[in-house]
Amino acid sequence: MTATAARSHIHRDNLLTRSLSFLSSQEVILFFVLVGLIVLVGTSNPRYVAERNFINILNGNAYIAVAAIGMSMVIISRNIDISVGSLIGVLGTLSGSLAINGYPIWMSWVVPVLAGALVGAVIGFLVAYLRIPSIVVTLGLLSILKGGLITITGGAWITDLPKDYFLAQIKTPPVSLLGLNLPEIPSPIVFMIVLTILAALWMRYSMTGRAIYAVGGNAEAARLSGISEKRIIMTVFIINGLTVGIAAVLWATQLSIIQSTVPAGLELQVITSAVVGGVSILGGIGTTVGAMLAAILLSAINSALVFIDVSPYWFRAVVGVLILFTVLVDLLRRQRSRASARG
């Protein structure tokens, strides 16, 4: 793993390659796949592209896209977090418990986010300072959170939530812009887009953001150039905790009930979004924009499969093929740009 990373890093350091791969990037490819899918399904059933369904496609995986922001950074720094699904469950329950126990609504929205950051700090500390591999830490944490959630809630659902609690059901007021009537946009979509763009800008232009790529690409070189690897990894996991916290609040405030079971396979969906979005598991490359597009694409496929009457029995097989397909396209593209950079 180390060797491959180092090798590909040599190529990446080439300025020309870098700019080329930016132009024909995974984000652009994903965008076209998404558009292609929408056009294809939309022609067979125009309701698929109707405004309402379009917003639902964006909204459906918005919380996953938010969690994928932090996950992208974690993976870019050459770590992984497989506890996100359980953490979303725990923080969502925390949020709901605060709300039904009479705490102010804003607290039930903010406290889980801070708690997420705290958990992130603990993971970061164990990974960066005590040098336990992140997959081990989060594998352990996964069972601790999953079991702990049941122990504390006793398996009961949270119902009877106060009326103002439902953050994810708030919509933007209808706006008329340049004579166009913009639709009411649910808040998760706003969170998804704003946070993704902020994170992308931060990663591209801030010192710390760039240092994440450096640590993931080549930790040794990063250290030599004066970057504190430990501090960066710590930061990455705290940010991941924050985004998971926000995702958890969006998840919990979407419906009138909060389940005390952790959604099965949620962590895989978040990781899938990040890697399909072009975040290399070997660290060092990828962006949050790609992860967001991938999350939307997965949601669009889910919806499309209902629309075009594919047997739901085959849904997961289609998802698997899709992941392979996007990764293959990405690899071929990278090889070509590498080849042309050499030539």
Add this chain to the structure above:
Amino acid sequence: MTSSTLQQSDEMKSGVRLRAFLLRQEVVLFLMMMIAIFILTLGSDKFLTLDNLLNQGRFLTEIALVALPMTFIIITGGIDLSVGSIMGLCAIVLGYMWNPTGPFQWPLELAVAFSLLVGVLCGLVNGLIIVRIGVPPLITTLATLALYRGLAEGISQARSVRNYPEYFYELGQGTLLGVPTQLWMVLVFVIITAIILSRTIFGRSLYAIGNNELGARFSGIPVGLYTIMIYAFSGLMSGIAAWVFVSRVTTTRSDMGTGLELDAIAAVVLGGTSIFGGSGSIVGTVIGLVLIQLLKNGLALSGVTTDGTIVVIGTVLILAILINNYIQRRASAVE
């Protein structure tokens, strides 16, 4: 991260030091297991009985069968997340091919053999994608995790196949010389894999690949071939796990083996295999497997419910690695 790899590769310089290093790691784990057994015995007088321990072997089998090749794979710095899905697919294929009211109606032996072949094929596909196309193992197997499970669901159309002949259940439910039948199978595979890993050139090459893939390539190790082989082996073992599991639970369902990959990975890393590759052993994995199973069983017998048990297992996983890391660092500092 890289510094620990460097530290480890320092250790690799002499074979003697390597062995001493591994021995220590396993000794530490073994001591932890002894402490756990001691505490759990205090919790329930039903725990430390031959009947109970042998019976636990049945529950350990499927995880053990996939954890063995997983050790190989993690030693090379890879990972295989698709094992649970391969197990589900093999189980479905077994049932689908045999099903007396289905389209094929093969003899049971042939259906079993074919399902194992499908397992090998699945592993082979993983290996080919990883080696020939160059997709990282985590992404490859994440994709095939969805793909193989999807195929299992698609082929089965959510139908179970039941009512296998009585003799088929012997493997999963019967005993041989007083020991659960499948435990013999595990024992044989443990010995074979342990010998392969520690006594053959192939085994030692796996460590080399995990430590420094490029270096391994330059020193003439057929890295690609070996990598494909271990993923195919992983597929085969997942197929065997499916066979044992179907025989134990007497039915096939497309959701079989869900989450198996995490259980297997937990056992392997608890056993001291470095997730970054380059170090680890079968003995460690076996101790990891046994420790987790004993905790599950012993805590349940002491009256701890399932949710409490998984909290403890998660904590033990982190603590064990933490303690081991600390001891190993102290040990290398002393040297």
Add this chain to the structure above:
Amino acid sequence: MNRKLLVALLLGVVMVLSFSLALPVAAQDRWDGADDLPVNPLDCPMAEGEAMPEATEEAPMDMPAYDGGQPTNAPDLAGQPIVLVDVPKLVGIGYFAATTLGQAQAAEELGNVTVTTDAPTEANIDDQIAVIDNYITQGVNGILFAANDPVAIAPVLTRALESGIHVVGYDANSEPGAREWFVNQAEFNGIGKAMVDSMVAEIGADGSFAIVTSTFTTPNQARWIAEMQAYQEKCYPELTWLETVEAQEDNVLSFNQATTLINKYGEELDGIFGMTSVATPAAAEAVVQAGLCAVDAANAAAGSPEAAVAVVGLATPNAMKPYVTGDNAGCVKSVVLWNPVDLGYAAVYVMRAVVDGTLKPGDATVEAGRLGTLSVVNGSEVLLGPPFIYTKDNIDGFDF
């Protein structure tokens, strides 16, 4: 580079081939989520005002012989304190929290029963088997269970019987020979009838509906759908069956799937069935957020009432109150369910009766505390009663 491309293409071809081979097979089947077992639809409702009483419907059926299993050398604990373990499909969903509550109530009333609930956190067949196995070793007097898979759980239950432990199921049955009794919350055809009748009452006998279920492999749901289908074909042939979607036991996924159905079918869709206690409230929420509640449509002067989408389903009352009597009152008119608290309660009483020897193979009734006398059906099943329908008039009287 070329070789890589070749391998990539080859893999692609293999995948496309395997799909194209498999898809025609899939296309022939309707993916409605029903199983293949024989169905037994109940009679259609009579003309208004002369609904047949339940009892006369069941009377003509011949009582089959007892087909349950028996424990070997079970100790005689009649009247003595017993320790039970309850192993539902999973912990963490409201439904099984309610059955646990009922068991605690029964245990308190009886005074000589201790019952603890322990189950995996996911509906996983292997984990459930392991949990039961551990309690066999630990040595309890009785096991109450709700099976994730009727066949897979049978060997471990048989082992329990062989160890002299009494075994009683509830909610989801195992193979009959692997347990002594099964407390049946409501017969499958009864649920099928109640669901379809409730839906027809809202959308008429010529409406169109879709179904949100957990997974197609969940035996209870598959059985109910099969019975609903049979009853609909028999009594309301004009109803249009659009499609069934899977949503696991995940409420956000259920919500998304229900929303997609609403968007796909538009005005064509008149009703949604929720087949699980997770799917039904989520489907109701999807209807509310799409602004398609029956009350919304009626209130909107311009809106045509045809646009409304009715939701009928299996659910627990607390989860459904917001849509029946709460903030979105009137969105859901009827929720079909037995009382899961009573189900758990009855399971403990049946177990006590088995241990005390007051419920023996061949008996036709059993006393179950506040529930009175319950009758035995299908050989070795204790029937809780006809399914209960929660409406705005009675739902506030329940708290679970």
